[in-house]
Amino acid sequence: MTTVRGARARARIEITAAIKDEARTQLAAEGAAKLSLRAVARELGMVSSALYRYFPSRDDLLTALIVDAYDAVGAAAEQAAADTAAQRPLARWTAVCRAVRAWAVAHPHEYALIYGSPVPGYTAPQDTIAPAARVGLVLIDITRRAHDGEGVALPPLPDDLRPEAERIAADIAPDLPPALAVALVAAWSQLFGLVSFEVFGQFHRVVEDRDTFFATAARRLGQDVGLLPRG
Amino acid sequence: MTTVRGARARARIEITAAIKDEARTQLAAEGAAKLSLRAVARELGMVSSALYRYFPSRDDLLTALIVDAYDAVGAAAEQAAADTAAQRPLARWTAVCRAVRAWAVAHPHEYALIYGSPVPGYTAPQDTIAPAARVGLVLIDITRRAHDGEGVALPPLPDDLRPEAERIAADIAPDLPPALAVALVAAWSQLFGLVSFEVFGQFHRVVEDRDTFFATAARRLGQDVGLLPRG
DNA sequence: AACGAAACGAGAGCACCGCTCTTGATTACG
DNA sequence: CGTAATCAAGAGCGGTGCTCTCGTTTCGTT
Missing domain, CATH: 1.10.357.10 (Tetracycline Repressor, domain 2)
Known part of the structure; x- marks a missing residue:
């Protein structure tokens, strides 16, 4: 019964998925060593610091x-x-x-x-x-x-x-x-x-x-x- | 018959070995991802740019x-x-x-x-x-x-x-x-x-x-x- | 409906990185 | 001996992960 709480929660899920997708794209293109949080954020049209709302660190993104x-x-x-x-x-x-x-x-x-x-x-x-x-x-x-x-x-x-x-x-x-x-x-x-x-x-x-x-x-x-x- | 040319060539061999040794130490301590040319140079008491006389790039050091x-x-x-x-x-x-x-x-x-x-x-x-x-x-x-x-x-x-x-x-x-x-x-x-x-x-x-x-x-x-x- | 708390994006900034270029001193070689 | 090559050093460029602050927006609660 507990559906998605609201627009905010829905956006969070979508943005989290978008970050992982873009990260996976860069991973496939260049490898894990060259995966850059800033580049991911740049490609998604946001600023790098905003990305830390979704993943506490680069390693956490990699873990995901x-x-x-x-x-x-x-x-x-x-x-x-x-x-x-x-x-x-x-x-x-x-x-x-x-x-x-x-x-x-x-x-x-x-x-x-x-x-x-x-x-x-x-x-x-x-x-x-x-x-x-x-x-x-x-x-x-x-x-x-x-x-x-x-x-x-x-x-x-x-x-x-x-x-x-x-x-x-x-x-x-x-x-x-x-x-x-x-x-x-x-x-x-x-x-x-x-x-x-x-x-x-x-x-x-x-x-x-x-x-x-x-x-x-x-x-x-x-x-x-x-x-x-x-x- | 061709022995080491002089003090310069001998020093080059020694310094190259010292760089590799220090790099190996950092490798064992932190892993390849965190191996830093600057840190190696710092530990050896030289400036990072000087290290490029011995290894053209970080990848070349890793290759060695x-x-x-x-x-x-x-x-x-x-x-x-x-x-x-x-x-x-x-x-x-x-x-x-x-x-x-x-x-x-x-x-x-x-x-x-x-x-x-x-x-x-x-x-x-x-x-x-x-x-x-x-x-x-x-x-x-x-x-x-x-x-x-x-x-x-x-x-x-x-x-x-x-x-x-x-x-x-x-x-x-x-x-x-x-x-x-x-x-x-x-x-x-x-x-x-x-x-x-x-x-x-x-x-x-x-x-x-x-x-x-x-x-x-x-x-x-x-x-x-x-x-x-x-x- | 209003309010306080929480979450958010943006920006500036820190320390560090690989790497390049220039400068001046030291060594080697013709 | 003088010229050319080699060297350490420093400044600097663009990039990185990450932190902190600042307004704004959304949410849950009264």
Whole structure:
């Protein structure tokens, strides 16, 4: 029942969105390092000090963009999972991986914002940790369905890793075997290793047909978490 | 025979090194974003304009630091390989991985400089590509010795990846089978995915015992390139 | 309907930044 | 020895993030 209070509140929402949009535009054009509050304000026809009514600092603006970026890549992953709901787990896994990569390639600067060097300070704000988990949750869910269904095939867990594996499993998916949980975390980070190397240019003049390369690498990642190939 | 020309040339070398050292100090303290030429000059007791005699721009200073960082992590990897020359390939592989990770954890900002978001522009300068390859070369060498010795066990290559795999093999290690070359590139990027997630804080409150977690992940990476466990 | 509080845009200003240009001193080389 | 190159220093330009003040406008409350 509580609709938007009035013209002022409505304007605030719109202006906040306009600032983020313009900031995203500059981010895509020049990268996070060259994102300037003054330039954003200038482009929006306001004075720079007015912008501080909406974001207390440049880092807070960046944090908002980070949250949006996590949500965007998370939504892309969830969409890929939904689109492949009827397919086999390994196919869904690779589809999600491909969606993450496609989003990253399409938005390299936003990707760099969330999976590159942390730019504001050392510790990420609390607001970012929930959106940051979305891609991981999608991967966990696909693997869980495989585990509940046709099962997963995993190598045994080294003895010295068992306590940590049980801790991880309790943390991210208590219903899953520890060996699967730890394999998931490893595959999760390795997926972003593949994507980062491509987006950040480390594959320059090494990998050319990156679509195919990534496809088989993602597939192997899926097998590493126990997903079974064909029938 | 051509020794250092005179006091001037000697001073230039020393001052250049002092600038880089001070820049590295500030890098470790505050990160690349807050590295300031003026602050470096101030700390060295000179005026900021004098610093431009040694580095044409801030980005050139950063590039020098990037080259040094690649060399440092490359040297760490080579050292680990040398220290384990008598051991089995899989043990050497994990030792090199551990060395890379240890260096990264000890020098997070320098690591972010080379394996995080590219900060200066889009394209890395030519000077950086040779040092950037050092870690990869170490991994290739270890795998090559395994291949020449006890052999490696690899899953077959998908048909659609064969052309690209042969291209990659011709590029990085013509004497190695294409399936091995492509597995190496994938493992290489996935190794840095593991390290990046730890250094950049993505494992926060997910992985706690990171030593053992990384050890088994690195070991599995070695098996992914066909390295054989025990005897 | 009127009032006080809160939010707002605009402007000036602070300290800092990367970088350029000029000046004068020091060193190196033909 | 003298000329040319190299150097540190200073002033200055346009830019940045951010703060503070000042009128104005909107809002919630009486």
